Amino acid sequence: MSDNNRRGTFKLLSSYIYGDKALLTKASAFLVLATIADVLGPYLGKVFIDDYLMPRQFETQALVTLLLLYLGSQIAAAWLRYQQTMHFTTMALNAVQDIRQRAFKHVLKLPMAYFDHARTGQLVSRITNDTEAIKDLYVQFLSVVMSNLILLIGILIAMALLDLQLMLASALLIPTVMGVIFLYEKFSGPAVQQSRHLRSEINANISESIAGMSVLQASNQQPRFIEEFDQVNDDYYRARMRTIKVSALLLRPAIDLLSVSVLVAIIWMFGLQVTTGVAEVGVLYAFLNYLGRFTEPLAEVTQRFNLYQQAMVAGDRVHTLIEEGEQQYHDSPAQITSGHxxxxxxxxxxxxxxxxxxxxxxxxxxxxxxxxxxxxxxxxxxxxxxxxxxxxxxxxxxxxxxxxxxxxxxxxxxxxxxxxxxxxxxxxxxxxxxxxxxxxxxxxxxxxxxxxxxxxxxxxxxxxxxxxxxxxxxxxxxxxxxxxxxxxxxxxxxxxxxxxxxxxxxxxxxxxxxxxxxxxxxxxxxxxxxxxxxxxxxxxxxxxxxxxxxxxxxxxxxNELMQADAGLYRSMYQLQQQARRVQMLS
Missing domain, CATH: 3.40.50.300 (P-loop containing nucleotide triphosphate hydrolases)
Incomplete structure (x- = not known):
C-alpha cells in the first residue's frame, strides 16, 4: 500500500471515528469508568491482605464494606464493559452502513469505461466483504486497543502507587511489545494484501462461472475452470498461511515469553525486598494480579493487529473504488423537446x-x-x-x-x-x-x-x-x-x-x-x-x-441503397435473403 493510499484510507476510516462525537464521548466515558472499576478490584484485595488478613484484625463492618465495594466494582465493570461494547459496535455498524452506501452509490455513477475492465465478482467483494472487514477495525481493533490502553494506564498508575520500582520493571514490556508489533506489520502486510486480492479473485471466478454455466457445460470447460479456481484457491491458502505463521510467531507466543520474563524479574525484585524487610504480601498479590491483567491487554492489542492489517487493506480497496472518477454532467436547464x-x-x-x-x-x-x-x-x-x-x-x-x-x-x-x-x-x-x-x-x-x-x-x-x-x-x-x-x-x-x-x-x-x-x-x-x-x-x-x-x-x-450494383448494403441484404430462402427450403 503506497503512502498516499495509506493516508487516504486512514482519512476515510478516521472520519467515522470523529463523525459522531457524542457517541465517541459516551463510549470513551464508559471505557474509562470500566477501567477504574477493573483496577479497583486488586487494590481492594491488597488492602484486605495487608490491613486485615496478615495482622488478623477481622472487623466485621470494615470487612463487609470491603466485600461490598469489591462486588460492586466487579458488577459495575461488567455493566460498563457491556455499554462500552454496545457503543463501539453502534459506531462500527454506522460506519460500515455509510461506507457501503457510498461505495454502491459511487459504483452506479461510474462511467461505462470503468466497467469495460471491471469484474463483477471483485466489485461485489469490495462492497460486501471489504466493508465488513472494516467493521472489525472499529469493533475488534479500535475498541480493544482503546480499552486496553486505558486499562494499561490505570494499571501502571495503580502499580506506581504500590511500588514504583516494580512498576518500572513491568513497564519495560511496552516498548518491547511495540517492537514486536512493528515486525509483525512489516512481515504480514504484503501477505494480508495479497490474500484480500485473491479472495476477490475467488468471488470473481465463482460469479463468472455461474453466470456462464450453460456455455461452460455445453463446451465442456468444467476441467479448465476447476483448474483455474484451484490455482487461485491454492494461492489464497498459501497467502493466508503466511499471515498465520507470522501471527503464530510474533503475537501470542512472543508476548507470553516476554510476560514470563517480567514475572521472573518482579519475583526476584520482591525477593530482594523481603530480605531487607520492606516487602508486603498484599503488594505482591496486587502486583501479580495486575501483571496478569497487564500482559493480557498487550497480547490482545498485538493479536488485534492482524485484524488491523486486514481492515486497512480492505479500507484501501474501498477507498480506491470510491476515488474512481465519476462521469461528469452539466447542471443546466437544457431539455430535449423535439428529438433533432x-x-x-x-x-x-x-x-x-x-x-x-x-x-x-x-x-x-x-x-x-x-x-x-x-x-x-x-x-x-x-x-x-x-x-x-x-x-x-x-x-x-x-x-x-x-x-x-x-x-x-x-x-x-x-x-x-x-x-x-x-x-x-x-x-x-x-x-x-x-x-x-x-x-x-x-x-x-x-x-x-x-x-x-x-x-x-x-x-x-x-x-x-x-x-x-x-x-x-x-x-x-x-x-x-x-x-x-x-x-x-x-x-x-x-x-x-x-x-x-x-x-x-x-x-x-x-x-x-x-x-x-x-x-x-x-x-x-x-x-x-x-x-x-x-x-x-x-x-x-x-x-x-x-x-x-x-x-x-x-x-x-x-431503395436507394439497393440500386447500387456493388454496394455493401445490397450485398448484405441479398446474402440475408438467400440464407432465409435456404432455411425455409430446409
Whole structure:
C-alpha cells in the first residue's frame, strides 16, 4: 500500500471515528469508568491482605464494606464493559452502513469505461466483504486497543502507587511489545494484501462461472475452470498461511515469553525486598494480579493487529473504488423537446491510437427513423453509447435540439432518451416495478406504454396483471415478452429519442412482427435510431447508415441503397435473403 493510499484510507476510516462525537464521548466515558472499576478490584484485595488478613484484625463492618465495594466494582465493570461494547459496535455498524452506501452509490455513477475492465465478482467483494472487514477495525481493533490502553494506564498508575520500582520493571514490556508489533506489520502486510486480492479473485471466478454455466457445460470447460479456481484457491491458502505463521510467531507466543520474563524479574525484585524487610504480601498479590491483567491487554492489542492489517487493506480497496472518477454532467436547464439530432465529424476511440469511429456525420430530423447497419465490429453499438454520453467525446460534435450533448444534465438527458438494449434487463420484482423503474408513474401511463409495446395481452394472461412477480431475470416471461417489457419501460417516460440496439435479434419471427408493428406506430412521433442485424426489419427507415470499420460506407433509403450494383448494403441484404430462402427450403 503506497503512502498516499495509506493516508487516504486512514482519512476515510478516521472520519467515522470523529463523525459522531457524542457517541465517541459516551463510549470513551464508559471505557474509562470500566477501567477504574477493573483496577479497583486488586487494590481492594491488597488492602484486605495487608490491613486485615496478615495482622488478623477481622472487623466485621470494615470487612463487609470491603466485600461490598469489591462486588460492586466487579458488577459495575461488567455493566460498563457491556455499554462500552454496545457503543463501539453502534459506531462500527454506522460506519460500515455509510461506507457501503457510498461505495454502491459511487459504483452506479461510474462511467461505462470503468466497467469495460471491471469484474463483477471483485466489485461485489469490495462492497460486501471489504466493508465488513472494516467493521472489525472499529469493533475488534479500535475498541480493544482503546480499552486496553486505558486499562494499561490505570494499571501502571495503580502499580506506581504500590511500588514504583516494580512498576518500572513491568513497564519495560511496552516498548518491547511495540517492537514486536512493528515486525509483525512489516512481515504480514504484503501477505494480508495479497490474500484480500485473491479472495476477490475467488468471488470473481465463482460469479463468472455461474453466470456462464450453460456455455461452460455445453463446451465442456468444467476441467479448465476447476483448474483455474484451484490455482487461485491454492494461492489464497498459501497467502493466508503466511499471515498465520507470522501471527503464530510474533503475537501470542512472543508476548507470553516476554510476560514470563517480567514475572521472573518482579519475583526476584520482591525477593530482594523481603530480605531487607520492606516487602508486603498484599503488594505482591496486587502486583501479580495486575501483571496478569497487564500482559493480557498487550497480547490482545498485538493479536488485534492482524485484524488491523486486514481492515486497512480492505479500507484501501474501498477507498480506491470510491476515488474512481465519476462521469461528469452539466447542471443546466437544457431539455430535449423535439428529438433533432446532429452529428458532425465525430471521431471516437476507447483506447488512444485505436479509433472506432472515423469522421461520422449525419442529421436526423424529429420523428425520423434512422437505421444503422454494418458487419460485426463496425461501430454500430459504439455510436449508440456515444449518443447516450456513456463515453465523452473529444473530437467532433453531437447536438440534440441544437444544444451540445455535454451541456445536458444527467436527469434531463436520461429523461429525453430511451434505450432498448439487445439483452433485456429485468429486475427482481413485479411487472409494474419493471415498467415504472422507481419513477412513480401513474398506472394510466404504465398501461399506455404497455399498449404501445403491444404487451397488453400478456398482462391480461398473467395471474396478477401488472403486479405479477416475474422472478429473477424475468423467468415467467418469454424472450420476446421480456423485450416488449423493455420497450414499454422506455416508452413510459415519453422520450423524444428512442435508441434500439438490435432489439429484434434474439426473438422469433412472430414476436419480431409485433415489435415491428409497435415501432411503425411510433414512427413520426419519436425520433428513433435502430441498430439492426436483420436488414428486412428496417426497409421503411427514413435513412440507413452503413458503417464499415467505423467509417460511413453508404447512406440513403432502402431503395436507394439497393440500386447500387456493388454496394455493401445490397450485398448484405441479398446474402440475408438467400440464407432465409435456404432455411425455409430446409
Amino acid at each position: 439530432i446532429t452529428v458532425s465529424a465525430l471521431n471516437f476511440a476507447y483506447q488512444t491510437g485505436k479509433p472506432v469511429l472515423h469522421d461520422v456525420s449525419f442529421n436526423l430530423k424529429p420523428g425520423e427513423l434512422f437505421a444503422v447497419v454494418g458487419h460485426t465490429g463496425s461501430g454500430k453499438s459504439t455510436l449508440l453509447s456515444v449518443l447516450l454520453n456513456f463515453y465523452p467525446t473529444k473530437e467532433g460534435t453531437i447536438r440534440l435540439d441544437g444544444q451540445p450533448l455535454e451541456s445536458f444534465s444527467h436527469d434531463n438527458l436520461r429523461r429525453g432518451i430511451g434505450l432498448i438494449p439487445q439483452e433485456p434487463f429485468i429486475v427482481v420484482g413485479s411487472l409494474r416495478d419493471n415498467i415504472d423503474m422507481g419513477r412513480n408513474l401513474p398506472e394510466a401511463k404504465l398501461l399506455q406504454a404497455a399498449q404501445q409495446a403491444h404487451l397488453t395481452d400478456t398482462i391480461r394472461q398473467l395471474p396478477d396483471g401488472l403486479d405479477t412477480r416475474l422472478g429473477e431475470g424475468g423467468t415467467r416471461l418469454s424472450t420476446g415478452q421480456r423485450q416488449q417489457l423493455v420497450i414499454a419501460r422506455a416508452l413510459a417516460a415519453s422520450p423524444q429519442i428512442l435508441l434500439l440496439d438490435e432489439a429484434t435479434a434474439n426473438v422469433d419471427s412472430e414476436t419480431e412482427q409485433v415489435i415491428q408493428r409497435a415501432l411503425r406506430e411510433l414512427h413520426g412521433k419519436v425520433t428513433m435510431i435502430i441498430v439492426a442485424h436483420r436488414l428486412s426489419t428496417i426497409k421503411h427507415a427514413d435513412q440507413i447508415l452503413v458503417l464499415s470499420h467505423g467509417r460511413i460506407e453508404e447512406r440513403g433509403t432502402h
